[in-house]
Amino acid sequence: MKIKGRKSMSKQKRQKENNNIKPIMIFTLAAISIIVIAVLIGTQVQNPNANQSEELELPYETQPVLGAEDASVQIVEFGDYKCPACQAFDESIFTQLKTDFIDNGKVSFYFMNYPFIGADSETAALAGEAVYEQDKEQFWAFHHALFENQGPEEQRWATKERLLEVAEASTKDLDIEKLEKDIEKKTFKGEVESDKQILDQYGFKGTPTLFINGKEVENPFDYKEIKSMIEAELENE
Incomplete structure (x- = not known):
């Protein structure tokens, strides 16, 4: 018991x-x-904009453009001239886009500034805007030359003096004195800030950030994805 x-x-x-x-x-x-x-x-x-699917409205008419302006597909790159990834994009993905779609008039390509790495990121962006204002055709020669002559990310290489050297070497008959004054006076600071605010409001993710007809490309280095998105847009003409 x-x-x-x-x-x-x-x-x-x-x-x-x-x-x-x-x-x-x-x-x-x-x-x-x-x-x-x-x-x-x-x-x-x-x-707030994670996985955002709606089309982003962009001011195409005020931006540097390469290719046919009336193309049905518009690609916009947000970049920083000090960004190594942007340099890699310019040398690889952009080159493919130019051959496959831009040169034949199917796509127009735009560049917008998002300077964030260092103080000279803004200086380079200011120089780009100043060159564009002077000569829209020669902007692209200067644009690609900046990436070709890109210095180490941690160094302040995009100085006024260096930017003037690159401009002189990559363009013809550009008013270098005017360019120097525009850089010193930050004449086009408003344009640079306007570009930057667009991506700030969207939800900055990094550079390069790429949009095709206002739709963000998930991976700007996945050319198959980019090509697929372009072809889908072309089919919807």
């Missing part, structure tokens, strides 16, 4: 402990659920 009594008490004790554990487990699971929901909501607040 004594042994049976001990077993009965032990069973009651375990049942009582189990009854105590259940509320703790329920509370713990509820707390974890609340934390997960809070993290998800927090992520959405921090990235």
Whole structure:
């Protein structure tokens, strides 16, 4: 009888402990659920434009353009002249785009500034805007020359003096004195800031950031994805 009594008490004790554990487990699971929901909501607040699918409205008419302006497909690159990834994009993806789509008039290509790496990122962007204002055709020669002559990201290489040297070597009959004054006076700071604000409002992700007819390209180095998006847009003409 004594042994049976001990077993009965032990069973009651375990049942009582189990009854105590259940509320703790329920509370713990509820707390974890609340934390997960809070993290998800927090992520959405921090990235309000994540997975944004709508088309971004862009001021094409005020930007440097290469190719037929009336092309049905418009590609916009947001870049920083100090960005090594932008240099790699210019040397590889852009070259393919030019051969496959720009030169034959199917696509127009635009460049917009997003200077964020260093103080001379803005200086280079200012120089680009100044060259574009002087001679829209020669802008692209200067644009590509800046990437070709890009210095180390951690160094302040895009100085006024260096930018003037690149402009002189890559363009013809450009007014270098005027360019120098425009850089010094930051004549086109408003244009640079206007470009930057567009991507700030969209939700900056990095450079290069690429849009095809206002739709963001998930991976600007995936040429298959870019080509597929272009061809889809061409089919919708």
